[in-house]
Amino acid sequence: MTLDKEAATVTAPTLGLELDHIVLVAQDVERTVAFYTDILGGTPHRLAEWRSGSALYPSVLFGPWKINIHPAETPAAPRAVSPRAGAADFCLRFPRPVAEAIELLTNANVPIVHGPAKEECAREWRTSVYFRDPDGCLVEFACELEEGP
Known part of the structure; x- marks a missing residue:
């Protein structure tokens, strides 16, 4: 099911924009990199360079x-006006059923703070x-939308 067809037409990506990166501020960079790599499956990038001081920050x-x-x-510039750890709120598409997301988080001892819940996302409703x-x-x-009977 798609969202409002009229809105989808009006907000068509006429410029072809795509997400390249987001920036998170971390109190403990090593711990944050480990979270996004070990639990969410990302790949560390420039971590060794950051550790040696030849890069301002690592990426995942x-x-x-x-x-x-x-x-x-970090001395990295430009920056947001008020960069601080814990201020971000974002959504990642999880291309599997919500039960698999719950299992992944539970096995990693990551508490679920809300859900599962049906939510409106950019392209459709998801769980x-x-x-x-x-x-x-x-x-x-x-996650993939799960409709009840």
Whole structure:
């Protein structure tokens, strides 16, 4: 099921924009990188360079996009006006049933703070669960929609 067809027509991606990366500020960069790699399956990028001081921050790759993990005191510029750890709230499409997302989080001892719940996403309705990363950012897994009888 798609969302409002009129809205979908009006908001067609006429510029062809796609997400390239997001930036998260972390109090403990190592812990945050480990969370997004070990639990969510990303691939660390420039971690060794960051550890040696030759990169300002590491990243975690997820296919065609990435998360840049900025230390709270990073000199990286430009920056958001008020960058701080735990301030982000974002949604990741989880291309499987919600039961698999719950199992993944439960096995990793990551508490679910909300859901499962039916949520409106960018392209359609999905079944979502919400959890927090080590800095308190709210992360949503938008899973395949499960309709009841």
